[in-house]
Amino acid sequence: MAVITGTADNFDTEVLQSDIPVLVDFNADWCGPCQILKPTIEEIAEENKSVKIVSVNIDDEEDLSDEYDVFSIPCLVLFRNGEEAGRSVGLKNKDEILDLIGGN
Amino acid sequence: MYDIIIIGAGPAGLTAAIYARRAAKSTLVIEAKGFGGQIIKTPDIENYPVEQHISGLDFATKLYNQTVALGAEFIFEKATSIKDNGKTKTVVTPKSEYEAKAVIIATGSESRLLGVEGEAEFTGRGVSYCATCDGLFFRNKAVAVVGGGNTALEDALYMADIAEKVYLIHRRDEFRGEETTVSRLKERENVEIIYNSTVTKLIADKRLRGIEVTDKQGNTRELEIRGLFVAVGRIPENKNFGDIIELDASGYAVSSENCLTKTNGVFVAGDNRGKEVRQLVTATADGAVAATQAVRYISNLNI
Numbered sequence: 001m002a003v004i005t006g007t008a009d010n011f012d013t014e015v016l017q018s019d020i021p022v023l024v025d026f027n028a029d030w031c032g033p034c035q036i037l038k039p040t041i042e043e044i045a046e047e048n049k050s051v052k053i054v055s056v057n058i059d060d061e062e063d064l065s066d067e068y069d070v071f072s073i074p075c076l077v078l079f080r081n082g083e084e085a086g087r088s089v090g091l092k093n094k095d096e097i098l099d100l101i102g103g104n
Numbered sequence: 105m106y107d108i109i110i111i112g113a114g115p116a117g118l119t120a121a122i123y124a125r126r127a128a129k130s131t132l133v134i135e136a137k138g139f140g141g142q143i144i145k146t147p148d149i150e151n152y153p154v155e156q157h158i159s160g161l162d163f164a165t166k167l168y169n170q171t172v173a174l175g176a177e178f179i180f181e182k183a184t185s186i187k188d189n190g191k192t193k194t195v196v197t198p199k200s201e202y203e204a205k206a207v208i209i210a211t212g213s214e215s216r217l218l219g220v221e222g223e224a225e226f227t228g229r230g231v232s233y234c235a236t237c238d239g240l241f242f243r244n245k246a247v248a249v250v251g252g253g254n255t256a257l258e259d260a261l262y263m264a265d266i267a268e269k270v271y272l273i274h275r276r277d278e279f280r281g282e283e284t285t286v287s288r289l290k291e292r293e294n295v296e297i298i299y300n301s302t303v304t305k306l307i308a309d310k311r312l313r314g315i316e317v318t319d320k321q322g323n324t325r326e327l328e329i330r331g332l333f334v335a336v337g338r339i340p341e342n343k344n345f346g347d348i349i350e351l352d353a354s355g356y357a358v359s360s361e362n363c364l365t366k367t368n369g370v371f372v373a374g375d376n377r378g379k380e381v382r383q384l385v386t387a388t389a390d391g392a393v394a395a396t397q398a399v400r401y402i403s404n405l406n407i
Contacts, residue, residue, distance in 0.1 A: 031237065032144030032161035040138070058241075069311040071241045071331065072228035089228030091137040093180040095199070 114141020116374025117210035119391030125174035140164030211341035230312025235259035251335035340376035363394035
C-alpha cells in the first residue's frame, strides 16, 4: 500500500476507524532523521498488507501532534482499534520498526 | 567473506568506505539505525572545506550516494560484538554474523542521559537531546536546558528566541563553555540561570509538565516547563567492543594517530576514538586513515 497523508480531516477515518493496525509517521521536511527514515517507511508500506502507513507533517498538522503528545520527531505511533498500541522516537532501522508493528 | 567491514555509517565510516572501495576492497558497512550519523541533525555546516554552506542531511546523502556508486554494500543491523579469529574477524549482529579480513569501528557517540526517573518514558514527550531538532515544538512555552558545556549554552541561546522562558540548570557555579556565549545568555531577559543545581524529578502525565530542581544545600524548587533539553555530554559507542580494543577512562578507543588498536586488523575512526578535536573534518580524516591502514594490513596478510 502507498503511504497515506494524514490530516486533521482524515485522521478519524484513516487511523482511528481503521480495521487494520496503522503506523503513523510524524515527520517534517526540515528534520534530517525523518528524511533518512522515509525510504524505510515507504518500503514497509509496499511490503506489508496487514498494516496501513500514514504520514503526518507536523508543520501542517500542529493540532494532531499536540493531541498525541508528539514533541520529538521522527516519532512513529502504532494504532490498533483506535488506541495507541506502541510508540518509537528517533531514527530506527527496518527490523526495529517491524518489531514495533508486530510486537504489539 | 569481505575484505573490510565498517561498523557505523556516519561521516567517518562512509569516508572509510570510499577509500576501501577505491582500493578495490570488497566493503560492507553495518549500521544500527540509518546512514549519516550525528551530522544529519545539523541544519547548517559552514566549516567543511569547499562547501560554504550545506545542510547535514545533504552532506550525508551525497556522501552515502558516493559510497553506493563506488560499490559499498550496506546492512542495517546493530553490531553487538567482534570476534578475533586471527587472520579474519567476525562481526556479530542479532540476526547474523559477517566475516572480514579487517574491521573499522566508526560507531560515533550517543547523548549522555541525565539519569532521572522516567527519562526514557518521556523522551519525545518533552524530554529531548537536540534543541535544533525539537525546539520548535515549544514555541512560546517554558523550557529548561541542563548542562554546562558549549552545547548547553548554545541550546539555551537557541531556545531563548523560540520559548517564552528558558531555565539553564548547571550543577556547578561556573560554565565550562565559552565566556562570550555565557555573557550573551546573561543579556537575555527570558533566560534564568540556576547554578549548583540538578534535576531530581520529572513531573509528567502523558507529557512533561515540570521538573523538580535541587540545589547543593538540598533546597528543592519546582519549575513549570514543557520541554527539558538534556545537554550533559556524549558517550562513545564502544561498549560492545571493550574486549577487542582498549578503552580509556571515558570509554573512548585508545589508538595511535594511524587509527590502529591493540588488535591487529581492527581499526577505529571518528568520534568514538580518543582525540582532542571532534569535528566533521576530523571524522572524515579518520575514515581515510583507518581505511588506508586496513588496506595496507590486508595486503600484508597473505590469505
